[in-house]
Amino acid sequence: MTPRVLRRRDSLRWRLPVIISTMIVIVLGAFVWMTNRALEQTLLNVSGERAQVAAEQIATAMAQSLAKGTADINRVAASEAVRQYVSQPSEERAAALRTALQPLTAAGQPPVEIWNAQGDCVLQIAPAAAAQDAPLPPPGARPGGPGLTNFHVEHDAVFYELIADVDDAPAEPLPAGAPPAAPRRIGALVVRRSLVPAQTQMINRLVGNGGLVEVGNRTGGLWTDFSKPRPAPLVDATHNRVSEYRTASGDAKIGALRLIPGTPWVTWIEFAQDSVLAPAHTLLRRMLAVGGLLVLIAAGLVAFVSARITTPLHELTNVSEAMAGGDLTRRVHAGRSDEIGRLGASFNSMATKVEDAQRELETRVAERTAGLRDALGELEAFSYSVSHDLRAPLRHVVGFASLLEQSSSSALTVDGRRHLKTIIDAANRMGRLIDDLLAFSRVGRTPISSRTVDLNQLTAEARHEVTTGGTGANVAWSIDPLPIVQGDPALLRLVLINLLSNAVKYSSRVPEPRIHVGIAPGQPGEIVIVIRDNGEGFDMQYAHKLFGVFQRLHAHGDFEGTGIGLANVRRIVQRHGGRTWAEGVVGGGATFYFSLPKAGGAGETHDG
DSSP: OOOOOOOGGGOHHHHHHHHHHHHHHHHHHHHHHHHHHHHHHHHHHHHHHHHHHHHHHHHHHHHHHHHHHHHHHHHHHTSHHHHHHHHSOOHHHHHHHHHHHGGGOOTTSOOEEEEETTSOEEEEEOOTTSOTTSOOOOOOSOOOSSEEOOOEEETTEEEEEEEEEEEEOOSSOOOTTOOOOOOEEEEEEEEEEEOOHHHHHHHHHHHOTTEEEEEEETTSSOEEOSSSEEOOOSSOTTSOEEEEEEOTTOOEEEEEEEEOTTSSEEEEEEEEHHHHSHHHHHHHHHHHHHHHHHHHHHHHHHHHHHHHHHHHHHHHHHHHHHHHTTOTTOOOOOOOOSHHHHHHHHHHHHHHHHHHHHHHHHHHHHHHHHHHHHHHHHHHHHHHHHHHHHHHHHHHHHHHHHHHHHHSTTTSOHHHHHHHHHHHHHHHHHHHHHHHHHHHHHHHHSOOOOEEEEHHHHHHHHHHHHHTTSTTTTOEEEEOOEEEEEEOHHHHHHHHHHHHHHHHHHTTTSSSOEEEEEEEOOSTTEEEEEEEEOSSOOOGGGGGGTTSTTOOSSOTTTSOOOSOHHHHHHHHHHHTTOOEEEEEETTTEEEEEEEEEOOTTTTOEEOO
């Protein structure tokens, strides 16, 4: 038995460290991935909560500030000085009104405006810090109803207005019990405010670094970061919630939206997910670096530990293969005290016993082979002697029976002549059996004279001999190029004659007999010759009887023969170191195979 060459990738010394290291990488990678995912989710949740708290604080602060401003404006709008000026404007009343409205002004903000019922701006009051001779800006648009307006843009600045109605007071007291009269609007007090960057810095300090604060109208449209208009975030601006979205450029954002009570506005605070997840990404990189170092250390330890296990196993495998190949003197190193050391010691003990048993068995086989060889020689000599001695009396039986048939045929009855013919036929068949038995005995005794044999030429000669005399004249022959082999040409010629004559004989009853000779796939180191016909075939359950002496699968009256030809084939092929077998189907033909060992130029085919 030739040991199979072990490829490196099939060796446990290489595969075991790789498999264990791969498992460590998978487990560690899964742990790092799950940890990173949990940390990312935690950071996103914390950022959402942080944005929600900041949005609540900003919304509350803005609502309180606007409520105070609205109350101040409403109080001033209800004052008698405003009402009198709107009713009857004059320079004297304007001077008094400027003093009353000065607290509503702010530096850097538009002037406070007084409008009458006809839609005309009748007075603008600038902050006291403004230059006295500085021209006032043109008034804004005609005010609508009282309250807080949406954001709008003027001259690249974002504005909103606080509007309070100026109502006319009743001219005289109402009678007791009379329902109050509905107030009549005679004008409006308008305080316009623009959003300034200073507010952005203050709010950003409240939110923290990395946060973006925006406010906008609930109904959509204008949004601002307190310094300039901005596109609206892609979130639902009608409910308080934490949301995530992606910008048109693909940047992921997370934030919280809060409705500002008492206003038509909402505030939105968002963080870029990249900045939120930056700590997780930093931790991931560090964990990957540490994990890679741990994997390298673990791989080294695994390689060391696995080498302690696989190296003795590798040695044990090599010694086992050497013993399987016939070298029983090999032993393994068994100096360890663990299970592997005990296994090596047990293996050495077993190998010693196998070597002793092999030596004893070879001695017994040699003795019995010598005895068997002598017995076989005696048996063959006995068979030859018996067969030879039977020929003389059998010739007498055939001769006297033939003489009786010639001289006294007319004196015999019909049954007598039939019986006499049966005797002659049986004696002739027995003579052929004896001849075949002698030939079978000679095959076993004849020494093999091995030399180079061209199977193409040998097959052509065998085919010529089989078809001589008109036998198989209508057979369609198909013979492929055959190899050159080493063997006894006379014995191999007998093999081919027996197989070809069988194919011709058993296909003689089909209308178009066909016989094919070629090569079939076989085991390594052998050449397989195949002979196939389309004749009578045979039942595969009796295939084991084909190559036995005197074994026939058809009746004597169907096809002639003694049943020794295939036994001769098997014996000759076995003496050449080959094997024989057959396949068949009843009524569908038979295929016979025999193999010969490859040697020298064996296996090289040519057209011969």
